[in-house]
Amino acid sequence: MIRRTTIQKELVFDAVRQLHNHPTADEVYELLHSTHPNISKGTVYRNLNRLAAEGKIRKLEIPDGPDRFDHICTNHYHIHCCKCGRAFDVDMEEVSGLIDKVKDKQGFDFLDYDIIFKGICPDCQKIHAAESEQ
Amino acid sequence: MIRRTTIQKELVFDAVRQLHNHPTADEVYELLHSTHPNISKGTVYRNLNRLAAEGKIRKLEIPDGPDRFDHICTNHYHIHCCKCGRAFDVDMEEVSGLIDKVKDKQGFDFLDYDIIFKGICPDCQKIHAAESEQ
DNA sequence: ATACATGCAAAGAATTTGCAGCTTG
DNA sequence: CAAGCTGCAAATTCTTTGCATGTAT
Numbered sequence: 445m446i447r448r449t450t451i452q453k454e455l456v457f458d459a460v461r462q463l464h465n466h467p468t469a470d471e472v473y474e475l476l477h478s479t480h481p482n483i484s485k486g487t488v489y490r491n492l493n494r495l496a497a498e499g500k501i502r503k504l505e506i507p508d509g510p511d512r513f514d515h516i517c518t519n520h521y522h523i524h525c526c527k528c529g530r531a532f533d534v535d536m537e538e539v540s541g542l543i544d545k546v547k548d549k550q551g552f553d554f555l556d557y558d559i560i561f562k563g564i565c566p567d568c569q570k571i572h573a574a575e576s577e578q
Numbered sequence: 579m580i581r582r583t584t585i586q587k588e589l590v591f592d593a594v595r596q597l598h599n600h601p602t603a604d605e606v607y608e609l610l611h612s613t614h615p616n617i618s619k620g621t622v623y624r625n626l627n628r629l630a631a632e633g634k635i636r637k638l639e640i641p642d643g644p645d646r647f648d649h650i651c652t653n654h655y656h657i658h659c660c661k662c663g664r665a666f667d668v669d670m671e672e673v674s675g676l677i678d679k680v681k682d683k684q685g686f687d688f689l690d691y692d693i694i695f696k697g698i699c700p701d702c703q704k705i706h707a708a709e710s711e712q
Numbered sequence: 713a714t715a716c717a718t719g720c721a722a723a724g725a726a727t728t729t730g731c732a733g734c735t736t737g
Numbered sequence: 738c739a740a741g742c743t744g745c746a747a748a749t750t751c752t753t754t755g756c757a758t759g760t761a762t
Contacts, residue, residue: 445715445716446715446716446762447716448715448716448717448760448761448762449761449762450716450717450718450760450761452717452718453717468751469751469752470751482718482719483718483719484718484719484720484721485719485720485752486718486719486720486721486752486753486754487717487718487719489751489752489753490717490718490753491717493752493753505641505642506641507639507640507641508639509751510750510751510752511751511752523686523688526689532684532686534680535680535681535682535684536679536680536681537679539673539676539679542670542673542693543695545670545671545673546668546669546670546695547669547670548669550666550669550700551699551700551703552657552666552697552698552699552700553697553698553703554657554695554696554697555660555696555697555698556695556696556697557693557694557695557696558693558694558696559676559691559692559693560691560692560694561677561680561688561690561691562688562689562690562691562692563686563687563688563689563690564686564687564689565685565686566684566685566686569685569687579740579741580737580740580741581741582735582736582737582740582741582742583736583737584735584736584741584742584743586742586743587742602726603726603727604726616743616744617743617744618743618744618745618746619727619744619745620727620728620729620743620744620745620746621742621743621744623726623727623728624728624742624743625742627727627728643726644725644726644727645726645727713762714761714762715760715761715762716759716760716761716762717758717759717760717761718757718758718759718760719756719757719758719759720755720756720757721754721755721756722753722754722755722756723752723753723754723755724751724752724753724754725750725751725752725753726749726750726751727748727749727750727751728747728748728749728750729746729747729748729749730745730746730747730748731744731745731746731747732743732744732745733742733743733744734741734742734743734744735740735741735742735743736739736740736741736742737738737739737740737741
């Protein structure tokens with residue numbers, strides 16, 4: 445199975461890099477659709493998954509919401525806003541050696557781990573404050 | 579809004595405790611449906627979410643798969659099998675003070691975090707080994 | 713040429729929701 | 738009896754997939 449270079453795939457890759465705020469597949473589609481009305485959502489999904497499989501972008505599987513895609517491939521953590529669902533980068537050193545701290549691995553093959561922070565982003569704090577004032 | 583005690587809610591709670599392996603909503607429904615054929619899936623979902631909101635059970639939001647529910651409410655981590663999608667408890671001490679390690683909180687209100695390990699469970703290792711032998 | 717990719721629309725999986733009728737407090 | 742809850746089915750949301758056609762190598 446040989447991967448081909450297509451215009452659509454390059455467009456999807458460029459869009460993820462351009463929309464540096466962890467866009468969803470739909471946000472990528474909307475951006476591309478404005479300049480390339482013929483692109484289909486299926487193609488956007490397929491290329492996002494292919495690019496992630498190739499390691500060119502990173503798929504962030506956000507609980508309770510659509511997947512998001514990240515142009516930065518170095519390991520870093522994310523915080524997920526419980527209100528609006530957006531994902532943001534967390535400025536923190538990588539926590540290493542966590543797998544070694546596991547006591548009983550029960551025959552499991554530990555491959556990786558991810559730390560997902562949850563919180564409320566500044567924008568949603570403002571919205572909440574405004575609503576409380578009423 | 580006053581919460582009422584209903585037969586269905588108690589059944590859902592009991593089922594999550596009985597199925598101690600982090601069942602999905604569907605697994606809870608299947609168990610209950612066998613003894614209570616009239617219970618509806620909507621009710622199972624509603625009660626799982628209510629119980630989680632009340633802190634009586636815990637909702638595990640598994641990337642790329644249905645949510646799972648945990649009867650244990652003390653903080654502990656999980657490992658998610660990439661092959662079968664099941665979730666298992668990880669025997670590890672709680673990592674404390676992680677939120678304090680974040681350098682620039684950018685006005686974010688950090689509430690919580692979860693560490694999700696990924697790996698392959700013993701069952702799936704066996705299946706894979708058996709398939710390779712062919 | 714021939715595999716792989718696309719666009720489209722339909723299917724799929726997981727979850728939520730509208731509503732009439734039933735229950736709990 | 739009034740606020741909440743249930744069962745049912747339809748709707749929603751996000752994502753994948755089947756297929757005929759198009760395109761890169």
